[in-house]
Amino acid sequence: MSTSIQTPSSPVSRALTGAQVGIPPRHMNFRFPETAERYFAFNNNALASQLFVVFSGIFPPGERFFMESVRHFRERISDPVLRAEIAGFMGQEALHGREHDKLNDYFRARGLDPDLPDRFVRFGLRQLERFAPRLQLACTTAMEHWTAHLAEQWLTHTEFAATSDAEMLKLWYWHAVEELEHKSVAYDVFEQVGGTLAERRAAVAMLLVFMAPPILGSWLLLMAKDGQLGNWRENARGIKALFGRDGFLTAVFKSIPDYLKADFHPSQQQTMALEAEWKQRLFVEGGMLSAEFSNRQAVALAS
Numbered sequence: 001m002s003t004s005i006q007t008p009s010s011p012v013s014r015a016l017t018g019a020q021v022g023i024p025p026r027h028m029n030f031r032f033p034e035t036a037e038r039y040f041a042f043n044n045n046a047l048a049s050q051l052f053v054v055f056s057g058i059f060p061p062g063e064r065f066f067m068e069s070v071r072h073f074r075e076r077i078s079d080p081v082l083r084a085e086i087a088g089f090m091g092q093e094a095l096h097g098r099e100h101d102k103l104n105d106y107f108r109a110r111g112l113d114p115d116l117p118d119r120f121v122r123f124g125l126r127q128l129e130r131f132a133p134r135l136q137l138a139c140t141t142a143m144e145h146w147t148a149h150l151a152e153q154w155l156t157h158t159e160f161a162a163t164s165d166a167e168m169l170k171l172w173y174w175h176a177v178e179e180l181e182h183k184s185v186a187y188d189v190f191e192q193v194g195g196t197l198a199e200r201r202a203a204v205a206m207l208l209v210f211m212a213p214p215i216l217g218s219w220l221l222l223m224a225k226d227g228q229l230g231n232w233r234e235n236a237r238g239i240k241a242l243f244g245r246d247g248f249l250t251a252v253f254k255s256i257p258d259y260l261k262a263d264f265h266p267s268q269q270q271t272m273a274l275e276a277e278w279k280q281r282l283f284v285e286g287g288m289l290s291a292e293f294s295n296r297q298a299v300a301l302a303s
């Protein structure tokens, strides 16, 4: 409650929470009903839909890696606001993993295979874990940058909204808003513990070597398992939907060079208005997620 909030500088202040710094972990309870189309994830298209199976498969292990790489440095952070942001970030990522696990069960029940990208990416993450903790954190900052740009696409891409399953869209919308809310946290930790541009460059190289192959490889294998690799006409349609002029991934790829600028900061991605618009649509009483958002009152009281 607002009356119990004390300023961070107060010597008697209790630790701030994630909700008090605008990063509230929201508990969701998504249900995924049967849908008629096999490729319900995007555009009724195998290539595009299997990419979303890959995304959902890799989020739980990926987000665990993000959390661990930040947790390693948490005790070195003395700024109470950043400590609260870390708490909010940890809570949000943990809950994202939980709901993606449920979506992955749903994919499995429909004969799709999120376990394959999960296995491949866990192998890549184990290689990243051999590097120094600050390089692992740099990798997290790079992946959070791209995730934040993916999040913008989840919220704004009209073809995605028009062709994806309505229930699954709710999960992506919730995940996207929270990714934007916490997009600066890992990077602020990285800066506070002395992270450098050289480490960011190294992180991009590490991700190209250890993460791009399992992601692309598992996507291709899912297509092969599905007997869809030779379906040229459909695959051309999927490539256009993902990489064409207004393709779902086109803007995400364009954002990659930003991360390597010397003065990069995630807040340069201006998303405040987008976040405000979607929080209003999703989380208010009677909003799109009123049935799924199970701790709405607690979040409102804690904010």
Ligand SMILES: [Fe+2]
Residues within 6 Å of the ligand: 063, 092, 093, 096, 175, 179
């Ligand atoms: Fe997440």
Ligand SMILES: [Fe+2]
Residues within 6 Å of the ligand: 066, 093, 144, 147, 179, 182
């Ligand atoms: Fe994240």
